[in-house]
Amino acid sequence: EPEVTQTPSHQVTQMGQEVILRCVPISNHLYFYWYRQILGQKVEFLVSFYNNEISEKSEIFDDQFSVERPDGSNFTLKIRSTKLEDSAMYFCASSQGYNEKLFFGSGTQLSVL
């Protein structure tokens, strides 16, 4: 079965640094998503992306966050100035349509020190 791949699997950064999390969605999918899970808490929706623009976002997704599909295969999440509370597992997902099955990557564990 096709897979969503995420890199790196673990990322450690210093507070205040910029970080970019990378994802390669499934090639014929049109919708792309980021979710995150802080340790011990629920998986939370961050943003969805379609047709090269954000189609839905949560309150968590403030000006410190941005997403981009730079080259037609990668989908990235940038955090401009990381905070301690950004430490979480970040999941990328993709789907063919907005109401279709989501395929998730295995996640990037971000640790902000």
Place this chain on the structure above:
Amino acid sequence: GDSVTQMEGPVTLSEEAFLTINCTYTATGYPSLFWYVQYPGEGLQLLLKATKADDKGSNKGFEATYRKETTSFHLEKGSVQVSDSAVYFCALRPFIQGAQKLVFGQGTRLTINP
């Protein structure tokens, strides 16, 4: 806003035991309901879904029935195997035209002992 509550984990069972993982939700209208499973080292995978009241989703021996009257979507399996050890997430998609986000519960870690 919409929310999902799952039974607290971790849950530990012996092989061939009966499994129930409770899930209740709060939402307006008729959300779509899902169970996702995450095996060690992998991403979340859709296990089953139901999109309207009284629908039963099923897959790999797991079942869940959409109960509007009790706002529940409990996951059941009659005889679990060691390979079912994973984290299980209940989720909903809000009843809004074009809604894309999923709202998840906190996940329940299941361990099956041989």
